Amino acid sequence: MTDHLTGTVAAAATRAAYALRWPALFVILAAEVMDLLDALITSIAGPTIVRDLGGGETLIQWLAAGYTIAMASGLLIGGRLGDIYGRRRMFLLGMAGFTLMSLACALAQSPEMLVGFRILQGLVGAVMLPQGLGLIKEMFPPEEIAAAFGAFGPIMGLSAVGGPILAGFLVDADLFGWAWRTIFAINIPIGLAAIAAGLKVLPPSRQDRSLHVDLTSAMVASAAMALLIYPLIQGRELGWPAWCFVMEAAGLAMFGLFAVIERRRDRAGLPTLVTPTLFGKRAFTGGLLTGMALFGSLMGMSIVFTLFVQYGLGYSPFRAGLAGIAQAVGMVIGFVAAQPLNQKLGRTLMQGGLVLTLAGYAAFVLTLSLAGDGVRIWAMSPSLVVMGLGLGLTMAPFFDLVLAGVDDKESGSASGALTSVQQLGGAFGIAVLGTVFFHVLDGSSAGTRVGAFRDAASVSMWVGAGLVVVAFALTYLLPLRAREDAALGH
Numbered sequence: 001m002t003d004h005l006t007g008t009v010a011a012a013a014t015r016a017a018y019a020l021r022w023p024a025l026f027v028i029l030a031a032e033v034m035d036l037l038d039a040l041i042t043s044i045a046g047p048t049i050v051r052d053l054g055g056g057e058t059l060i061q062w063l064a065a066g067y068t069i070a071m072a073s074g075l076l077i078g079g080r081l082g083d084i085y086g087r088r089r090m091f092l093l094g095m096a097g098f099t100l101m102s103l104a105c106a107l108a109q110s111p112e113m114l115v116g117f118r119i120l121q122g123l124v125g126a127v128m129l130p131q132g133l134g135l136i137k138e139m140f141p142p143e144e145i146a147a148a149f150g151a152f153g154p155i156m157g158l159s160a161v162g163g164p165i166l167a168g169f170l171v172d173a174d175l176f177g178w179a180w181r182t183i184f185a186i187n188i189p190i191g192l193a194a195i196a197a198g199l200k201v202l203p204p205s206r207q208d209r210s211l212h213v214d215l216t217s218a219m220v221a222s223a224a225m226a227l228l229i230y231p232l233i234q235g236r237e238l239g240w241p242a243w244c245f246v247m248e249a250a251g252l253a254m255f256g257l258f259a260v261i262e263r264r265r266d267r268a269g270l271p272t273l274v275t276p277t278l279f280g281k282r283a284f285t286g287g288l289l290t291g292m293a294l295f296g297s298l299m300g301m302s303i304v305f306t307l308f309v310q311y312g313l314g315y316s317p318f319r320a321g322l323a324g325i326a327q328a329v330g331m332v333i334g335f336v337a338a339q340p341l342n343q344k345l346g347r348t349l350m351q352g353g354l355v356l357t358l359a360g361y362a363a364f365v366l367t368l369s370l371a372g373d374g375v376r377i378w379a380m381s382p383s384l385v386v387m388g389l390g391l392g393l394t395m396a397p398f399f400d401l402v403l404a405g406v407d408d409k410e411s412g413s414a415s416g417a418l419t420s421v422q423q424l425g426g427a428f429g430i431a432v433l434g435t436v437f438f439h440v441l442d443g444s445s446a447g448t449r450v451g452a453f454r455d456a457a458s459v460s461m462w463v464g465a466g467l468v469v470v471a472f473a474l475t476y477l478l479p480l481r482a483r484e485d486a487a488l489g490h
Helices: 002-019 021-053 057-085 087-106 111-139 142-150 152-173 179-185 187-201 215-238 242-267 276-280 282-312 317-323 325-338 347-374 377-395 398-403 408-443 449-477 482-488
Strands: none
Touching: 021 057, 021 087, 021 111, 021 142, 021 152, 021 179, 021 187, 021 282, 021 317, 057 087, 057 111, 057 215, 057 282, 057 408, 087 111, 087 179, 087 187, 111 142, 111 398, 111 408, 142 398, 152 179, 152 317, 179 187, 215 242, 215 408, 242 276, 276 282, 282 317, 282 347, 282 377, 282 398, 282 408, 282 449, 317 325, 317 377, 325 347, 325 377, 347 377, 347 398, 347 449, 377 398, 398 408, 408 449
């Protein structure tokens, strides 16, 4: 009788969750928008922040990379916290922390304070973000999962369009004398609204207090990320001392140590940071590697483009935001066009998108070469549209392909690991392409300021294109179609 009553209550809870699944999805999307905006807008406001607070060129890189490294580190734990304490609870706590740290960033009085608050913002964001993917898999029936993930495309695309424009407008408008500070303050009303709505529409989720957080592995992984990224950003400014290369080697060694610790804990029956069975699934491991290269190229290209148009062409923050519209519009079109093709083409669609993205990179560099010092945004726009279209087609099937074969009990760990690698890839791209940009700029023999920045942007874009080629090769580790993979249980 008790079992029957429990089953009846569970079924009723499931039906209630399904009934509210679409309003709940918009709350989850609000969190994704806040994260995306914070990843994009600091590059637009970076030059203004440097002029106000100081900190030099590397501050622009640290504003983005500090946030993404912290998030990548925290996401490994964030996903498991959702498994233990319930995804709804962790989502709302993370949203509250993210909103509070946004306020702290807006009030920062020095470069060190701002970077420190950005790191804390990334950590609490890491509690919030992985819960969304897990909640979606809990709320939506299998036949609607693709449509739910497909909703990320247009929303993220619109954020990519509106975010930099909004950031540029707010910085130039200097509302209340806050200038760049308003780009963080804008998160506060969004966060409060999302918390209020989430309390009403997010369903209660399963808790498993028998699980534990593997803090040892988390600390090792975090140290590995910091050791890998820190010298990439600071090395050029310091003249590449020997300790930079020692740190790089130590970072790689720490990743190896992380894998050893996880295997040993699993054999001993101890909790692990990432569910070991995930690494036996080719779609998941292939997705981690592909995401690292793809998001590294995307985030690295974004900061290079912003540096070029603001420092090289002398655009204001608002005009720099407008300059990115062509790419963002292309991305939205790509997302929308991909939806009816996603299930049918799967991996082929993603590969076609990567080829278009690569073509966009090459066309951008060719445009800079042909236009010379007189290059204007209208001349760059066609290549940016192609680049964005390719990225939209690429990312639309990405999460569906990678997560299709993940079991429900693995979803929290899988979401955390996948999003963590996405963030780590972004930090890696920002560090590498940003460093290449400033290195080429320092050594450029061009006779004009625009020419020097044009050289730096061109070489950096070729490096970004190389990451796209790597991502294309890695897609062969993914299944042909998501549903096939799910059906086979791989």
